Amino acid sequence: MSVEVMTAVFKRYPVGGGEMILALALADHADDDGTKVFPSIDHLMTKTRQSRRTVQYQLRRMEESGWLILVNSGNGGRGQSREYRISLDWIKGADLPDQKNGAETAPISDEKNGADFAPINSLEKGAIHDIKGASDDTKGANDDMKGCNGLHPHITTIEPSSNRHKPSKADALALPDWLDSDAWSMWDEFRKEKSGKAWTEAAKRLSLRTLGKLHAAGQDPIAAIEQSIERGWTGLFGVKESNSVQGPSAQSGGLNRQEALEARNREVARLAALES
Structure with missing residues (x-):
């Protein structure tokens, strides 16, 4: 595998889509100088997810553009791998001949009827087959989405649970008008x-x-x-009357004690006078 060649394909390969994926698959087998590229058609089909005829047609276009050079045809036997090399000049930064002339790569309709590969109609069918495959993938994605939808009922059951901790209107106390x-x-x-x-x-x-x-x-x-x-009371009680009510009793109590003290002093003085 050549990371250098794969990076060049990502940055400079002139065609996108399935052909670019095939170019990346070929670069994955190449050395840094673009040599020793001999994967089988079946292997390239697996890597690019394309039909045999589509891979064969794209390989021919690469050869015609000068990007891919055939080194060994493998005797033309079925199941035998051909050996290729990727243009070293292109790897070093040169443009392909078609790019120098400003021409685009030949479209599928330019294929000649005498070609060794599948005719146009067969290629189109192969492309349609690939599209169907993509549709199957889309269906698979829809199935995943359905699986996600299955989680939604679980989520909706969780959301209301947070409301259980909120006090209901029945629990709220309504204050009477006379209470501030x-x-x-x-x-x-x-x-x-x-x-x-x-x-x-x-x-x-x-x-x-x-x-x-x-x-x-x-x-x-x-x-x-x-x-x-x-x-500091936790209970509620009627407001007690002011000390003015209790004032007289407290005052009279004080006067009684004073009178008793003065009477005692007079008695002590009288006894002292008698003894003398």
Whole structure:
């Protein structure tokens, strides 16, 4: 195999399609100088995926263009390989004669009826056979696509599963009109930090029920929430009265203690006077 010759075919071979594939197959058997090319027709058919007649016709065109040179005809026997060499001048960069003249390679219709190879109609049939083969490949590709389609139902069953974790509308709590949403959000955040997992949907509904009772009793729900948060309570209670109510009792208690202390001091002074 000559990588150098194959690279030259990729870059400079004047014809594309199946003939270029055949040129690559021949270069795969050649030395760097283009010699020792003697693959069998059957082998070239396998490599190029073309019919026998198509390969034979393309070989003849290569000989006529000067790109391929016949070295040994192999005595013309069936099954015997001919030996070729690829034009060394072309490998070194020279153009083929047809390329120098600016002429294109002769089309299939220029083949003479006296040629040793298959007539035009047979060649066309061979080409049609290749096309059918390509159609079979296309069908194979369609089968692969059908196989891919078979995966789609599996994908569609996965997509809705992510919705299972989303709360439904029934789980969402509807706040009453008399309850400020900011106050409830503040209470919700406080309970989440304080109670963790214990702050369930049921616990939230119970808190709303308690706030409803406080509201019905004339209490301010916002004040009740702020009171519980301030004192670190996880429950909700009515707001306690101000210290002004308790002030007199506390003050009277203080006065009683002062009076008792003064009475005791007077008693101590009296006893001291008697002893003297």
